Amino acid sequence: MSSAQPETWLTPTSQGLYCAPGDFFIDPARPVERAVITHGHGDHARPANRHVLATPATLAIMQSRMGEEAGGTLQPLAYGETLRLGDVTLRLVPAGHVLGSAQVVLEHGGSRIVVSGDYKRRPDPTCAPFEPQRCDVFVTEATFGLPVFRHPPDEQEIGKLLHSVRLFPERCHVVGVYALGKCQRVLALLRRQGYAEPVYLHGALLPLCALYEQQGVALGPVRPATGAPRDELRGRVVLAPPGAVADLWSRRLPDPVVSIASGWMRVKQRAKASGVELPLVISDHADWDELLATFDDVAAPEIWVTHGNEEAVVRQATLQGLKARALSLRGFEDEAE
Numbered sequence: 001m002s003s004a005q006p007e008t009w010l011t012p013t014s015q016g017l018y019c020a021p022g023d024f025f026i027d028p029a030r031p032v033e034r035a036v037i038t039h040g041h042g043d044h045a046r047p048a049n050r051h052v053l054a055t056p057a058t059l060a061i062m063q064s065r066m067g068e069e070a071g072g073t074l075q076p077l078a079y080g081e082t083l084r085l086g087d088v089t090l091r092l093v094p095a096g097h098v099l100g101s102a103q104v105v106l107e108h109g110g111s112r113i114v115v116s117g118d119y120k121r122r123p124d125p126t127c128a129p130f131e132p133q134r135c136d137v138f139v140t141e142a143t144f145g146l147p148v149f150r151h152p153p154d155e156q157e158i159g160k161l162l163h164s165v166r167l168f169p170e171r172c173h174v175v176g177v178y179a180l181g182k183c184q185r186v187l188a189l190l191r192r193q194g195y196a197e198p199v200y201l202h203g204a205l206l207p208l209c210a211l212y213e214q215q216g217v218a219l220g221p222v223r224p225a226t227g228a229p230r231d232e233l234r235g236r237v238v239l240a241p242p243g244a245v246a247d248l249w250s251r252r253l254p255d256p257v258v259s260i261a262s263g264w265m266r267v268k269q270r271a272k273a274s275g276v277e278l279p280l281v282i283s284d285h286a287d288w289d290e291l292l293a294t295f296d297d298v299a300a301p302e303i304w305v306t307h308g309n310e311e312a313v314v315r316q317a318t319l320q321g322l323k324a325r326a327l328s329l330r331g332f333e334d335e336a337e
């Protein structure tokens with residue numbers, strides 16, 4: 001029996017990746033009847049789908065962020081459990097990106113496609129590690145899909161922050177972090193390197209930190225930054241969304257050292273342009289080497305590339321003798337991370 005060609009049963013549409021034999025979309029850009037969601041970031045988990053399937057942690061994150069709008073019915077599927085949807089078998093496997101993040105493993109007509117969502121390969125104390133699955137087609141992100149993007153070890157970057165805190169005990173260190181994933185990872189990494197002081201949080205970061213704690217991820221002592229006396233914040237670490245770091249919010253802080261934790265900080269001009277004194281290259285996305293290592297690990301003869309530097313990754317995969325194509329899906333143009 002010949003197997004069904006993958007491109008005949010998983011197709012890019014204007015609404016997102018559509019799986020016809022299972023009649024569902026993965027991370028749809030617009031509301032649909034049935035959605036499978038890889039993780040809670042806003043460009044993947046959007047409101048108002050009729051039926052949503054995701055890991056229990058992703059559903060909890062969606063409910064925390066969107067309330068009722070998280071979806072009509074929410075169906076949890078634990079990592080590793082198998083589900084039959086129409087003529088497709090579906091399984092969710094850890095992607096190592098943020099809490100609850102999953103790769104969607106699909107089988108139909110004798111072939112297997114893995115839609116990895118967003119992923120990274122280095123250890124992250126706040127989520128389960130990426131598990132490579134052998135497959136016929138691997139669908140990969142390409143956020144940092146250029147050879148210039150090589151993320152340094154996390155310990156080195158957190159070390160820079162701790163060094164600066166010791167060096168400037170009169171100054172406040174304000175670090176821009178994305179609310180889902182990066183914030184909790186920076187906290188957990190600080191704790192791993194022995195930093196036991198309370199960390200002060202912008203109000204927008206509090207709900208998801210509480211959720212991570214409820215889900216069993218220890219973050220150590222945190223306090224709301226709002227309302228804390230100015231002098232109390234001297235020598236302290238304050239975490240805030242990147243937008244708040246850039247605007248008036250951070251001007252009330254005592255002599256702040258402005259920092260951002262992001263893979264984009266690898267681009268020095270970008271750090272400079274946003275007035276960042278202490279850039280920290282900490283990313284929740286695979287860097288160039290992690291992308292290529294993953295293609296080896298999953299041993300897929302075919303790679304489909306979505307959001308980011310699609311052309312560069314397609315070219316590299318082709319050079320490695322793989323079949324590759326860009327999916328050019330909408331809605332992921334501006335990946336915050």
Ligand SMILES: [Zn+2]
Pocket residue numbers: 039041044097118
């Ligand atoms: Zn993401």
Ligand SMILES: [Zn+2]
Pocket residue numbers: 041043044117118141307332335
């Ligand atoms: Zn993404």
